[in-house]
Amino acid sequence: MSLGLDAVERLARARSDLRMGAGIAVLGPETGALVMAAETVPAARLADLRSLGEVDLAITDWRAETLKARAYDGDLARVALPADAEIDWVRATANPAADLEWPMKGPYLTRRGGDPSLHRAAIALLKSAHLLPAALVVVLPAAEVAALAETHRLSSVALSDVPPMPVAPVLVEIAAARVPLQVNEAGRVRVFRPRDGTEEHYAVEVGAADRARPVLCRLHSACFTGDLCGSLKCDCGPQLHAALDQIGTAGEGVLLYLNQEGRGIGLANKMRAYALQDQGFDTVEANHRLGFEDDERDFRLGANMLRTMGFREVRLMTNNPRKVAMMETCGLRVVERVPLKVGKTTFNEGYLATKAAKSGHLL
Numbered sequence: 001m002s003l004g005l006d007a008v009e010r011l012a013r014a015r016s017d018l019r020m021g022a023g024i025a026v027l028g029p030e031t032g033a034l035v036m037a038a039e040t041v042p043a044a045r046l047a048d049l050r051s052l053g054e055v056d057l058a059i060t061d062w063r064a065e066t067l068k069a070r071a072y073d074g075d076l077a078r079v080a081l082p083a084d085a086e087i088d089w090v091r092a093t094a095n096p097a098a099d100l101e102w103p104m105k106g107p108y109l110t111r112r113g114g115d116p117s118l119h120r121a122a123i124a125l126l127k128s129a130h131l132l133p134a135a136l137v138v139v140l141p142a143a144e145v146a147a148l149a150e151t152h153r154l155s156s157v158a159l160s161d162v163p164p165m166p167v168a169p170v171l172v173e174i175a176a177a178r179v180p181l182q183v184n185e186a187g188r189v190r191v192f193r194p195r196d197g198t199e200e201h202y203a204v205e206v207g208a209a210d211r212a213r214p215v216l217c218r219l220h221s222a223c224f225t226g227d228l229c230g231s232l233k234c235d236c237g238p239q240l241h242a243a244l245d246q247i248g249t250a251g252e253g254v255l256l257y258l259n260q261e262g263r264g265i266g267l268a269n270k271m272r273a274y275a276l277q278d279q280g281f282d283t284v285e286a287n288h289r290l291g292f293e294d295d296e297r298d299f300r301l302g303a304n305m306l307r308t309m310g311f312r313e314v315r316l317m318t319n320n321p322r323k324v325a326m327m328e329t330c331g332l333r334v335v336e337r338v339p340l341k342v343g344k345t346t347f348n349e350g351y352l353a354t355k356a357a358k359s360g361h362l363l
């Protein structure tokens with residue numbers, strides 16, 4: 001019987017529930033947790049969660065640093081929810097938007113000792129759902145959590161199925177068709193769908209490159225503001241079009257368009273980061289204040305797509321050494337790094353300088 005959900009399907013359902021403000025169960029061998037997203041949980045549900053036991057607000061070490069909370073667990077801190085904390089306090093701890101107006105939300109009492117694995121899994125789930133990485137967590141005996149999930153028909157996932165760095169999803173080509181492009185009429189768009197229910201990614205192939213030779217390739221991450229709206233805050237739009245021009249002129253090559261908006265944090269969080277940048281923080285600091293790493297992308301996706309298309313060697317258009325390294329790790333030989341130096345404006349020179357200084361980009 002295959003009617004029941006497998007682990008990958010249960011994770012996809014749990015991500016979706018968290019986005020809607022529902023609770024989910026994470027089941028470990030002895031203990032389990034009821035988990036809700038600080039960003040989406042309705043006030044009434046927070047009250048119900050409280051009635052079950054002690055509530056922790058799990059935040060990342062980056063967010064803890066901003067809030068001056070001690071992160072005894074290394075990569076995260078388990079803040080004990082104060083008895084008088086209302087939903088506004090929870091949201092403000094998760095979201096740095098009002099940090100400057102409301103700086104004294106603490107002092108934060110954080111837990112020390114014990115096993116933070118359930119909290120770590122909760123944060124990983126929220127990140128993969130593109131929500132702020134702040135999770136409300138109540139830890140109880142696993143049997144009790146399983147019973148609550150059963151009674152209230154909540155999604156439940158096994159702790160062992162939520163690894164901190166998920167395995168690279170398997171991508172399947174779903175559809176492909178000819179799309180004549182301005183840069184070259186021999187264009188073809190292929191759509192790849194990950195098996196884990198996350199976003200689809202696209203490959204634009206120009207011509208029919210020989211699979212036995214290195215392919216000219218741009219590995220591009222989605223940027224709604226730069227690619228579509230012509231934003232001057234970044235260099236994405238000009239890079240996208242320069243890469244397409246170069247591939248079109250060469251007569252063959254591949255543009256991989258990965259739907260990893262905002263370096264993998266999603267557009268809502270990227271706009272939160274932009275609002276922080278308007279307060280004076282740089283692109284990396286803004287991500288950290290939100291609780292994210294400076295780059296949350298999984299470049300293994302691009303390498304998987306290229307391999308599925310039959311390529312083994314690549315001439316990669318990028319200024320980002322991490323992209324080169326990841327291709328190599330995934331078994332694709334980068335025979336050449338082709339620089340893409342376009343799109344510098346007075347609005348983005350600070351952004352480009354920060355990427356060079358803090359993220360190792362080549363200027």
Ligand SMILES: Nc1nc2c(ncn2[C@@H]2O[C@H](COP(=O)(O)OP(=O)(O)OP(=O)(O)O)[C@@H](O)[C@H]2O)c(=O)[nH]1
Binds near residue numbers: 236239262361
């Ligand atoms: N979080 C965040 N993301 C941003 C910001 N500005 C641009 N982005 C995102 O950054 C990514 C840039 O993608 P790419 O141009 O492929 O990557 P890159 O790391 O700059 O590397 P190369 O362009 O290949 O040199 C896109 O996903 C954008 O949406 C920002 O200030 N904050």
Ligand SMILES: [Zn+2]
Binds near residue numbers: 225226
């Ligand atoms: Zn951009």
